[in-house]
Every structure is written in C-alpha cells, then in structure tokens.
Amino acid sequence: MKSSLPSYKVCILGGGQLGWMMILEGRKLPLTFYVIANPEEPACRVADKCFSEENYKEAIDQCDVVTFEFEHVNEEALEYAQESGKLLPKVNSVELKRERYKEKEFLRDHGFPVPRFKVVQDGEEALKVLKDEFNNVGVLKQSRGGYDGKGQYFIKGDPEKYQFLKNVKCKFMVEEFVNFDFEASIIATRGRGEFKAYTPSFNYNEKGILVYNYGPYYNEEMVKIAERLTKELDYIGTMGIEFFVMRNKVLINEFAPRVHNTGHYTLDGAFTSQFEQHLRAILGMELGETTVLKPFGMVNILGRPSFPPEVLKLGKVYWYGKEEARKRRKMGHVNVVGEDLEEVKQKIDKIMQLIYPEGLDL
Amino acid sequence: MKSSLPSYKVCILGGGQLGWMMILEGRKLPLTFYVIANPEEPACRVADKCFSEENYKEAIDQCDVVTFEFEHVNEEALEYAQESGKLLPKVNSVELKRERYKEKEFLRDHGFPVPRFKVVQDGEEALKVLKDEFNNVGVLKQSRGGYDGKGQYFIKGDPEKYQFLKNVKCKFMVEEFVNFDFEASIIATRGRGEFKAYTPSFNYNEKGILVYNYGPYYNEEMVKIAERLTKELDYIGTMGIEFFVMRNKVLINEFAPRVHNTGHYTLDGAFTSQFEQHLRAILGMELGETTVLKPFGMVNILGRPSFPPEVLKLGKVYWYGKEEARKRRKMGHVNVVGEDLEEVKQKIDKIMQLIYPEGLDL
Numbered sequence: 001m002k003s004s005l006p007s008y009k010v011c012i013l014g015g016g017q018l019g020w021m022m023i024l025e026g027r028k029l030p031l032t033f034y035v036i037a038n039p040e041e042p043a044c045r046v047a048d049k050c051f052s053e054e055n056y057k058e059a060i061d062q063c064d065v066v067t068f069e070f071e072h073v074n075e076e077a078l079e080y081a082q083e084s085g086k087l088l089p090k091v092n093s094v095e096l097k098r099e100r101y102k103e104k105e106f107l108r109d110h111g112f113p114v115p116r117f118k119v120v121q122d123g124e125e126a127l128k129v130l131k132d133e134f135n136n137v138g139v140l141k142q143s144r145g146g147y148d149g150k151g152q153y154f155i156k157g158d159p160e161k162y163q164f165l166k167n168v169k170c171k172f173m174v175e176e177f178v179n180f181d182f183e184a185s186i187i188a189t190r191g192r193g194e195f196k197a198y199t200p201s202f203n204y205n206e207k208g209i210l211v212y213n214y215g216p217y218y219n220e221e222m223v224k225i226a227e228r229l230t231k232e233l234d235y236i237g238t239m240g241i242e243f244f245v246m247r248n249k250v251l252i253n254e255f256a257p258r259v260h261n262t263g264h265y266t267l268d269g270a271f272t273s274q275f276e277q278h279l280r281a282i283l284g285m286e287l288g289e290t291t292v293l294k295p296f297g298m299v300n301i302l303g304r305p306s307f308p309p310e311v312l313k314l315g316k317v318y319w320y321g322k323e324e325a326r327k328r329r330k331m332g333h334v335n336v337v338g339e340d341l342e343e344v345k346q347k348i349d350k351i352m353q354l355i356y357p358e359g360l361d362l
Numbered sequence: 363m364k365s366s367l368p369s370y371k372v373c374i375l376g377g378g379q380l381g382w383m384m385i386l387e388g389r390k391l392p393l394t395f396y397v398i399a400n401p402e403e404p405a406c407r408v409a410d411k412c413f414s415e416e417n418y419k420e421a422i423d424q425c426d427v428v429t430f431e432f433e434h435v436n437e438e439a440l441e442y443a444q445e446s447g448k449l450l451p452k453v454n455s456v457e458l459k460r461e462r463y464k465e466k467e468f469l470r471d472h473g474f475p476v477p478r479f480k481v482v483q484d485g486e487e488a489l490k491v492l493k494d495e496f497n498n499v500g501v502l503k504q505s506r507g508g509y510d511g512k513g514q515y516f517i518k519g520d521p522e523k524y525q526f527l528k529n530v531k532c533k534f535m536v537e538e539f540v541n542f543d544f545e546a547s548i549i550a551t552r553g554r555g556e557f558k559a560y561t562p563s564f565n566y567n568e569k570g571i572l573v574y575n576y577g578p579y580y581n582e583e584m585v586k587i588a589e590r591l592t593k594e595l596d597y598i599g600t601m602g603i604e605f606f607v608m609r610n611k612v613l614i615n616e617f618a619p620r621v622h623n624t625g626h627y628t629l630d631g632a633f634t635s636q637f638e639q640h641l642r643a644i645l646g647m648e649l650g651e652t653t654v655l656k657p658f659g660m661v662n663i664l665g666r667p668s669f670p671p672e673v674l675k676l677g678k679v680y681w682y683g684k685e686e687a688r689k690r691r692k693m694g695h696v697n698v699v700g701e702d703l704e705e706v707k708q709k710i711d712k713i714m715q716l717i718y719p720e721g722l723d724l
Contacts, residue, residue, distance in 0.1 A: 001686070001687045002667060002687070003685055004668045027386050027408060030683060280674065286675040305366040306365065306367040313649075313650075316638070318390040319390065322365060324364060326363075337651070
C-alpha cells in the first residue's frame with residue numbers, strides 16, 4: 001500500500017539558525033522545506049530547496065504554508081505571502097515590529113504592562129524629552145532597525161556623551177530606565193484555538209544580546225499575558241516574550257513573532273521543541289506537550305570560530321555552521337540539563353569558562 | 363574569523379530509518395553524511411550525498427569514518443571499510459551476527475548468560491535433536507538471514523507441524539524455549555575507553571517484531587553485561603542487547619552491533635540520543651549524559667500507510683517517509699513521556715488503539 005500521508009511544503013523566509021533548527025526539528029514529520037535566503041546560510045544548507053530573494057514568488061507559489069524565522073525579512077515577500085493567504089503568523093505581528101514604538105503602543109493600548117515611554121520625531125527631541133520628563137535617566141531607542149541591542153542608548157545622568165544623537169533624523173522612543181531584578185521570557189504557541197506555553201526562563205543579557213538562560217522559572221502572570229497577547233493578535237505559531245521582573249511585578253520588554261533564542265532549551269529540556277510546536281501550529285496539527293523534563297540551561301556561543309570539545313561532556317552543542325565568526329555573531333549554542341537549578345548553573349559556569357576563557361567580548 | 367571547526371565526513375552503510383535518525387541527530391554537529399543505499403531510502407533522502415552499492419569505494423575513500431545502521435549490509439563494502447581502517451564498530455561484531463550460532467557461541471564461550479542451545483547441520487537434524495534433547499519443546503532458528511522474527515520456529519510439543527523443515531539444508535540452532543516473565547533491553551555506548559549505558563526498557567514483541575517498549579526499568583546486571591560485552595568485542599559505538607528476564611535471572615537473547623529500535627526512546631526520554639552518542643563514540647568525541655529525563659514509552663507504526671493526527675496530541679511522531687507500507691514494515695514510531703509508568707502505559711494503550719483500531723496484523 002502506498003503511503004497516504006499528506007506531505008506539506010513549508011516555505012521559510014530567512015536562512016538563519018532559527019530556520020535551521022525549524023527544519024532539523026521538522027524532518028521527523030512528513031514535510032518538505034523551501035527556504036528563501038542565501039545558499040550559504042544555515043537553513044538553506046539543510047533545506048530541500050533554497051531560493052534567492054528575487055525568486056520569492058516561485059517559492060511561495062509552490063508551498064502550502066509560509067512562515068518566517070526572523071521578523072526583518074524582505075517585506076515584498078512577506079506581503080506576497082500574506083496576500084496568497086499562506087502566511088502564518090500573519091503580517092500584523094511583523095508590522096508591529098517594524099518600528100519599535102508601534103509594538104509598545106499596541107501593548108500599552110491593549111492594557112499590557114510596559115515601561116513608561118514617549119515617542120519623539122528625532123534624536124534632538126529625544127534628548128530634550130529625556131531631560132524634561134525623565135530627569136536624564138532613560139533609554140533612547142531608534143525606532144527602526146534594532147536587533148540584539150543595536151540602536152539603543154542607556155543614559156544614566158550623562159546625556160553630554162550622547163550629543164551625537166542630535167544629528168540622527170529618525171523616530172526615537174524615550175523609555176524609562178527599568179531597574180529590574182532580573183530578565184525573563186516565556187515561549188508560547190497558539191494553534192487553531194489551542195494555546196500552550198512553555199515554562200519561562202531566567203535570561204542573562206549583556207549589551208543587548210542573550211548570553212545564557214536557565215530555568216524553570218514559574219510565573220503565572222507571564223502565561224496569562226502570553227495567552228491574551230497571542231489571542232489579541234490572532235496569532236498562529238510560536239512567540240517569545242521578554243520581560244523585566246521586579247519583586248512581584250513584570251513589564252514586557254518586547255515580543256518576537258517567531259521562535260526565540262531563549263526557547264532553544266526546549267530542544268532538550270521540554271518534550272516538544274518550540275520549533276516543532278511552531279510547525280504543528282501553522283500546519284493546523286495538534287500541539288504537543290510543553291512540560292519541562294528537567295531543570296535546563298542554554299549558553300550561546302558568540303563570535304567564536306569553534307568550541308572546545310570538553311563542552312560536549314557537559315551538554316549538547318548545536319553548531320549552526322556559519323562560515324565567518326564575527327564579533328557578537330551567534331555561532332552555536334549549548335544545551336544542558338541538571339537535577340536542580342544549582343547543578344544547571346554550575347554547568348553554565350563551566351561552559352562559559354570553556355568557551356570564553358578570556359571573558360566575553362561583545 | 364573563518365570558522366575553524368574540523369568537519370568530519372561520516373559514511374553510513376545502509377539507508378533505513380536508523381541511518382535517517384543518525385543523520386537527523388548528527389546535523390547539530392559539524393558533520394557531513396554520505397550514505398550507501400538506494401536513493402529513495404530514508405537515510406539517503408536526508409544525506410549530503412547518496413551512493414549506490416556499486417560505488418562504495420568512492421564513498422568510503424572520501425570519508426573520515428565509516429559506520430553501518432544495519433548489520434546485514436553489503437559485505438564487500440564492510441570489508442573495504444575495515445581494511446581502510448575507517449570502520450567503527452569494527453567488523454568482528456558484524457561477523458558474529460552473520461550466523462546466529464556464532465553470536466551464541468561467542469557469548470557462551472565468554473561466560474555470558476544465554477539459553478541452552480545446540481548447533482546442527484540442517485533441518486532434519488534440528489528436528490531430531492529437538493526430540494532427543496529438548497523433549498520437542500524449543501525454538502528452531504535458521505542460522506542465516508534472521509531478522510525481525512524471520513526464520514524462527516517455536517515448537518511446543520507439536521513437531522509434526524514442522525516436518526517441512528526436514529528439507530531445509532542449512533545450519534540451525536536448537537534452543538531451549540525460555541518461559542520468560544518479560545523481555546527487556548539495554549542500549550549502551552563505548553567510546554575511546556569510556557562506557558555509558560542508558561536505562562533499560564521493558565519490551566513487548568509480537569511475532570519477533572518490537573511493537574512497543576517503555577521504562578525506566580533499572581537492572582544493574584544488564585549494565586554490567588553491556589560493559590563487559592562491549593569491552594570483550596573492543597566495540598566502539600552504540601549497541602543494543604536484548605534479554606529474557608525471569609525473576610532475578612537474565613539471559614541474553616541477542617545483541618545488535620548498532621543503534622537499536624528499543625533505543626528510540628532516547629530521542630525524547632534521555633538527554634543525549636543513542637544516535638548522537640553513536641556518532642560521538644565513532645568520532646572520538648566525549649560521550650554525553652544518558653540519564654533518563656522522564657518515564658518514557660515508544661510505539662512502532664507497523665505496516666500502516668499513515669498515522670491518525672490525534673496521535674500527535676499524545677506523543678511525538680517520527681515518520682520515516684517510506685513510500686510503500688508493507689505488512690510488518692516499520693513506517694514510523696511514536697515517542698511519549700509521562701509522570702510515571704502508569705501514565706506512560708495509558709498513553710501507549712491509547713496510541714495502540716489509534717494506530718491499530720482493528721488490532722495488530724503482523
């Protein structure tokens with residue numbers, strides 16, 4: 001008897017490690033993957049077929065569903081996919097991410113907890129508002145093009161150092177400086193009506209880039225926020241939401257309408273990975289279990305051309321296969337599990353020492 | 363800085379699901395996979411390059427290490443790989459598997475617990491020995507070509523039904539009928555001097571084919587046997603050993619010098635999968651952690667052209683993508699985890715009902 005299973009073609013916009021892991025995790029299901037990216041990028045190397053950006057129509061026309069692994073992808077391709085009715089999650093979530101203030105305004109207007117902020121027209125106004133309304137302590141964020149900490153300026157009573165921003169002619173957000181106890185995030189997935197969240201994690205960021213995270217960190221408020229936010233956006237797929245946590249209060253820092261770096265732990269610390277869950281959601285399949293299997297941790301390998309082999313004794317290495325190791329570039333990550341958070345943290349410390357023997361250089 | 367990680371080329375003899383999972387699991391490491399098999403077979407579909415059997419020399423010459431996913435592969439290719447010094451595990455383990463009696467004699471001669479058996483020259487002698495020395499109760503096994511229960515005859519006082527074996531002109535083993543309480547197996551890996559075992563599982567076989575298994579089932583004797591057996595064979599890689607268990611006694615049924623169907627649970631129920639562990643061992647990398655994350659279970663999808671989508675709610679499906687669903691053929695499997703063995707067994711029951719609503723047909 002011929003195999004009668006429907007085999008879906010999934011098109012992924014973007015060729016980075018998030019798409020790479022989505023394909024590796026999706027291979028167990030009867031799926032075919034087309035990627036729109038440069039052929040040397042990680043996801044293209046494991047795709048069934050790789051398309052250049054100009055050929056996005058050809059790729060999208062052949063696929064059953066289109067998704068993205070990064071929100072700053074070719075806008076024409078996104079629009080074309082949206083119009084074809086194949087894009088999931090839909091373009092509304094990405095549009096909120098194109099300019100930082102749109103995301104923040106959406107969140108505030110829908111009653112989600114966010115830091116106090118104000119939108120201004122350019123760098124000069126930003127510095128003025130920072131002085132008049134924030135007492136020269138706050139964060140100036142360029143509204144466009146920010147990712148992994150780019151375009152963000154933390155000013156703590158020393159605005160004179162930032163006078164160069166007076167010449168920057170783009171919208172800014174002036175945001176209160178949040179003196180958080182720690183940062184945390186949640187990964188959650190919405191399917192056709194169904195919602196499933198993973199256990200949040202504690203995150204350690206440096207210079208706007210995630211260095212490591214670990215958990216479980218149980219926080220019911222984050223779960224509720226994730227459920228309401230995905231519903232308000234009529235979102236289908238996996239989403240990551242980053243928070244600032246102070247005592248009993250949480251504020252949303254930002255959301256990512258895609259699988260997320262702080263969810264890499266789900267490859268080993270949860271039953272269904274965030275990547276498989278995303279695919280199940282966009283394909284209308286049943287969502288899988290998200291319960292934590294063990295206390296977990298993840299360490300990013302940033303800007304290093306290789307990893308020391310001893311790391312394999314402590315954890316599992318996911319090496320993305322990028323040709324060039326540039327500063328701050330995510331080259332791979334290491335997942336660990338342990339009997340308790342203490343053991344996980346000890347492993348993270350050892351791995352940090354092995355990968356960055358001379359310290360982080362971000 | 364250019365990435366400076368050594369990237370190994372691994373050649374896999376055989377194109378079935380075991381090779382397929384080895385590649386899926388190995389993709390996270392900087393490895394390239396060449397497979398010697400037919401292009402439509404599962405492992406070939408996910409390989410970097412697929413070679414036909416005639417071209418084995420070309421493939422092996424280009425690889426750093428050669429392994430196999432099934433012991434009954436092209437013997438010339440195996441010998442060539444062995445002579446090239448690239449074959450791991452080495453050919454000695456496979457040679458013991460070519461004829462059943464060689465494996466059993468090796469085990470008995472090295473003091474491992476096995477059922478009582480006798481080797482005879484043909485079917486006629488087998489029936490005579492069964493009568494004279496086993497009181498017509500026992501198992502007749504053809505020495506060659508047995509796999510998944512083929513070539514095995516269980517005779518329980520009714521030898522008259524098996525008189526057709528008188529005309530079979532090949533070596534047989536006559537083996538005592540073991541009235542076991544249950545069957546179990548262990549998956550273990552030997553690296554360069556290092557040994558790591560997974561937690562054994564309870565196995566349910568029907569007509570010589572694994573239907574489902576679950577665990578953890580802790581048994582120290584099995585761990586000791588696995589450690590000594592891999593050492594005696596100077597084995598490098600992952601091995602599966604199947605046992606009969608009676609009260610406090612275990613007998614080896616057989617070993618498989620490769621990753622094993624009863625170890626599929628390690629993809630989700632253990633930190634490092636048996637497939638990644640095998641690759642680490644043959645590549646001389648550090649072995650990974652093998653501790654069980656949660657009580658686990660696995661159900662084989664046998665001879666079915668598809669699976670009901672509801673199964674995804676209970677577990678993770680690994681669909682091998684074989685074109686034709688023949689009776690008894692392994693088309694995929696489902697992995698589950700649970701809080702305890704009871705929950706795991708309930709999930710297995712539900713999945714069995716979903717996949718085989720009219721019962722197993724083996």
